[in-house]
Amino acid sequence: MPINGNYYDWESIEIRLHNEVAVGLTEISYSDERGIEPRYGKGAVPRGYGRKNYKASGNATLDKDEFERLRSALGGTVYAKEPFNIVISYANDDQPAVTDTLKGVKITKNDAGAKQEDDNAGVVKVDFIILEPIEWGGVPAYA
Numbered sequence: 443m444p445i446n447g448n449y450y451d452w453e454s455i456e457i458r459l460h461n462e463v464a465v466g467l468t469e470i471s472y473s474d475e476r477g478i479e480p481r482y483g484k485g486a487v488p489r490g491y492g493r494k495n496y497k498a499s500g501n502a503t504l505d506k507d508e509f510e511r512l513r514s515a516l517g518g519t520v521y522a523k524e525p526f527n528i529v530i531s532y533a534n535d536d537q538p539a540v541t542d543t544l545k546g547v548k549i550t551k552n553d554a555g556a557k558q559e560d561d562n563a564g565v566v567k568v569d570f571i572i573l574e575p576i577e578w579g580g581v582p583a584y585a
Contacts, residue, residue, distance in 0.1 A: 466508025472500030498572035506564025546573030
C-alpha cells in the first residue's frame with residue numbers, strides 16, 4: 443500500500459441504477475441481516491437457537507434530475523412492476539475494484555422536499571427493499 447495514497451472516497455465510487463451510471467446520487471446506504479432467536483426448553487438457559495429469515499434493505503438520496511431519469515427508466519413510476527439491480531463499485535488507486543450488487547431492488551417509499559435556503563432544492567430520498575441476498579464484494583451474503 444502506498445503511503446499517502448488515495449483511498450476510498452466518493453469520487454472512487456461508481457453506482458449503476460437500472461443499468462445506467464448515476465451521477466446525481468449523493469448518498470446510498472444498504473444493509474442485510476439474518477437474526478437468530480434463542481430456543482428454550484426446561485430451565486433458563488437456551489438449549490439452541492432458531493434462524494430467522496434473511497432481510498436486506500437500503501436507502502438513497504438522489505438529485506431530482508437523477509430521480510426523474512430512474513423513474514423514466516422504470517416505465518414512469520418508481521414502484522415498477524419488475525425489480526431492478528443497483529451495482530456499487532469502489533476502487534482504490536493500488537487495489538482492484540470491489541463491487542457490491544443489490545439484486546431485486548424494489549422502491550417502497552420516496553420523499554421529496556425543498557426549502558428556500560437549500561443549495562440543492564431538488565433532492566429525493568428513496569427507501570427500498572432488496573429481494574435477493576446482497577453480493578458483498580461478489581460473494582452472496584446468503585446462499
